[in-house]
Amino acid sequence: MAEAVAASAAGEGTCAICLEETPLAALPCCDNATTTESTTRFCLECLRMNCEHGGGVARCPRCRAWISVEDEEVVAHDGTGRCSICMQEPRVLVARGRAPDGGSVAICDACWLGNQIALRYECQGCGGVQRIPHPMWRYQTDGPEAFGHTPWACHVRCGTYTRWRVIPEDVARVPHGDAPESWGVDIVRQIRARQGRERRRAALREAGERQRRERQARVARAARAVEPAAAVEPAVELHDAMAAEEEAGRCRVM
Ligand SMILES: [Zn+2]
Ligand SMILES: [Zn+2]
Ligand SMILES: [Zn+2]
Ligand SMILES: [Zn+2]
Structure with missing residues (x-):
């Protein structure tokens, strides 16, 4: 019985994102987990697109572990270290490069995402709207309507650190699989919609x-x-x- 499950891990089937009958990718993170969602599987191409969207890494749409696609294979992403921008560590590092002085540069997923997707947020203090180059949605752990728990400086009226929430028009731009679990969004459906676009x-x-x-x-x-x-x-x-x-x-x- 266990063998039958293992054999289907990388076999043919329906990708839950593109809904095509296709060879499915083996997932290093959760293929062995006995979750109720273990029938949800994905093709390599969809996972690759999802990773490209996140600068090379993405969260597994099934278990939220960090993954990347290397040489036609889904691998667990374990590149953590100090981010050259926010200087925090350990962070999940997504982009690496060379600085003009020859040193190495590593950007954490938060800084990378924030740069790519600077959404508009509403300030809890003054109600003003400000574009923030940081994935502040991650701190909205009580849902998309709730203000986040980690502050950011308000330059609208407050002039001090306040709490923020993504404005409704921008909620849909939060990368799929990156919103707090409490948002309860259908990650797979969102990825499918975006990739279709x-x-x-x-x-x-x-x-x-x-x-x-x-x-x-x-x-x-x-x-x-x-x-x-x-x-x-x-x-x-x-x-x-x-x-x-x-x-x-x-x-x-x-
Ligand atoms: Zn697919
Ligand atoms: Zn997984
Ligand atoms: Zn950073
Ligand atoms: Zn404010």
């Missing part, structure tokens, strides 16, 4: 790109049909004409 946008971009290339090709064909000199001459003439006009203008002023 992104796929549609990508398709539109591709179509636009294709049109642009076709237009360029038409222009190039048209240009080849005329003498090369003819394409250069008008620009020179225009320049001369402008210079002449300028000259004339100066003369008139004098």
Whole structure:
């Protein structure tokens, strides 16, 4: 019996995000857990997209452990350390790079997310709305309507540290799987909706790109049909004409 469960871990099935019948990814974090949701499985591509959305890492939509996708495999993300921006540690580090002075730079998931998704929050003190480059929603552990427990400086009216909550219009932009568990949102459904939007946008971009290339090709064909000199001459003439006009203008002023 146990063997049958293990065999289905990375077998074929329906991905809970894209709803396609596809090979499913084995999850390092919770495939062995005997949870009631263990029938919820995902394909590698959906998990990869979800990780890309979070700077390379994301929380497992099933158990919320940090994961990343490396070499066609879902792996547990264990890169923790000191963040070069907020200087806190240990933090889950998502982006690494080289500083101009050669030293290494590591950005924690909170700083990275906050930078990517600076949402608008309402101040509990003055009711003002401020954009904050930090995932303040994480501190709203009592629900999306409740103000968070960790303060941030209010530059609207208070001039001091106050509590915040995401404004309703921006709640949907909280990354999926990143909201406190108490929000009770259907993480899988949210990821699916977002990826559907992104796929549609990508398709539109591709179509636009294709049109642009076709237009360029038409222009190039048209240009080849005329003498090369003819394409250069008008620009020179225009320049001369402008210079002449300028000259004339100066003369008139004098
Ligand atoms: Zn999928
Ligand atoms: Zn998991
Ligand atoms: Zn940080
Ligand atoms: Zn305020």
